[in-house]
Amino acid sequence: MNPSSQENARPTSVLPEKDAPSGRASVSTRRTGAAGASASLRDEPLVDLRGVGFRGPDRWLVRGVDLAIAPGEIVTLIGPNGSGKSTTAKLALGILKPHAGTVHRRRRLKVSYVPQKIQIDWTLPLTVQRFMRLTTKLTDGEMRAALEATGIAHLRDAEVRNLSGGEFQRAMLARAIARKPDFLVLDEPVQGVDFAGEVALYELIRRIRDELGCAVLLISHDLHVVMAATDRVICLNGHVCCEGTPTAVVESRAYRQLFGNGTAALALYRHHHDHTHLPDGSVLDADGRLTDHAHGPDHDHDHDHAPTSAAAPEVKGGKPDA
Numbered sequence: 520m521n522p523s524s525q526e527n528a529r530p531t532s533v534l535p536e537k538d539a540p541s542g543r544a545s546v547s548t549r550r551t552g553a554a555g556a557s558a559s560l561r562d563e564p565l566v567d568l569r570g571v572g573f574r575g576p577d578r579w580l581v582r583g584v585d586l587a588i589a590p591g592e593i594v595t596l597i598g599p600n601g602s603g604k605s606t607t608a609k610l611a612l613g614i615l616k617p618h619a620g621t622v623h624r625r626r627r628l629k630v631s632y633v634p635q636k637i638q639i640d641w642t643l644p645l646t647v648q649r650f651m652r653l654t655t656k657l658t659d660g661e662m663r664a665a666l667e668a669t670g671i672a673h674l675r676d677a678e679v680r681n682l683s684g685g686e687f688q689r690a691m692l693a694r695a696i697a698r699k700p701d702f703l704v705l706d707e708p709v710q711g712v713d714f715a716g717e718v719a720l721y722e723l724i725r726r727i728r729d730e731l732g733c734a735v736l737l738i739s740h741d742l743h744v745v746m747a748a749t750d751r752v753i754c755l756n757g758h759v760c761c762e763g764t765p766t767a768v769v770e771s772r773a774y775r776q777l778f779g780n781g782t783a784a785l786a787l788y789r790h791h792h793d794h795t796h797l798p799d800g801s802v803l804d805a806d807g808r809l810t811d812h813a814h815g816p817d818h819d820h821d822h823d824h825a826p827t828s829a830a831a832p833e834v835k836g837g838k839p840d841a
């Protein structure tokens with residue numbers, strides 16, 4: 520990060536209301552006051568950062584960050600290593616106090632946070648259900664519901680140290696959603712998960728959002744997959760470089776400058792599943808057929824790797840290339 524580059528750094532244009540996620544307020548529009556008077560409490564941001572900065576020992580780690588998250592919205596922070604994504608998430612959560620700007624969180628906001636790293640003594644025997652209850656009191660019903668929602672009910676008595684990477688991420692997610700948060704923050708939730716597992720996890724996060732109605736702040740490096748699973752993307756590099764819908768951001772010059780020209784050809788991954796993988800490994804096809812094994816290479820997947828739109832959408836902080 521170049522701290523001096525932060526000085527340039529406020530988004531310029533405004534995300535048009537038509538590009539805002541349907542049924543949710545456009546935070547950008549609200550800022551401009553267009554929706555201000557009529558905005559109901561339901562549409563007020565859960566978390567609102569304005570001009571927020573956080574200083575490290577010798578430099579600003581982030582500066583001038585505006586970020587508001589509406590109920591039910593999935594927002595993804597992307598950016599290079601060290602660009603301030605985790606710092607911004609911690610500011611939103613109140614784990615860090617800003618040195619500049621203001622952070623407002625809705626009163627009695629229930630938050631769940633899955634950090635990038637957690638400290639676990641892997642030598643200790645710890646079952647999934649004990650792991651779920653380490654820091655939160657849960658009824659059996661709450662635990663079962665969370666494990667079922669994340670597809671790992673069958674692993675309830677498994678040792679956490681024996682879980683696969685994807686299963687462990689699901690256990691982390693189950694633990695985070697069990698208390699039914701209003702605001703779920705997931706820092707790199709697909710670490711160590713293979714591509715298919717990654718897609719499934721992001722689909723799961725969307726489903727959790729739909730079912731709980733919670734807002735989700737995601738941090739990720741997995742550009743194309745995560746961006747297809749999100750309502751709004753914010754590109755950080757010590758400041759907000761650009762933000763908007765995934766399609767708009769992918770096509771913006773600011774995004775390409777940040778991630779390189781190779782991303783110009785990046786297609787947003789869209790995944791249409793015509794079958795369901797059941798926890799016991801069998802596959803339920805759309806036509807109701809049950810197969811007792813995972814499909815082989817000849818299985819008919821309906822995967823649509825859709826190219827990004829050719830239209831020139833608007834994006835805050837970066838002009839789309841013509």
Ligand SMILES: Nc1ncnc2c1ncn2[C@@H]1O[C@H](COP(=O)(O)OP(=O)(O)OP(=O)(O)O)[C@@H](O)[C@H]1O
Pocket residue numbers: 575576580598599600601602603604605606607635
């Ligand atoms: N407590 C701290 N004290 C000093 N510097 C810090 C502190 N926390 C983070 N940093 C530095 O601040 C910068 C931003 O860190 P942060 O973890 O927010 O980045 P990030 O975008 O989440 O990175 P990554 O993608 O690598 O996880 C980094 O250069 C990091 O070394």
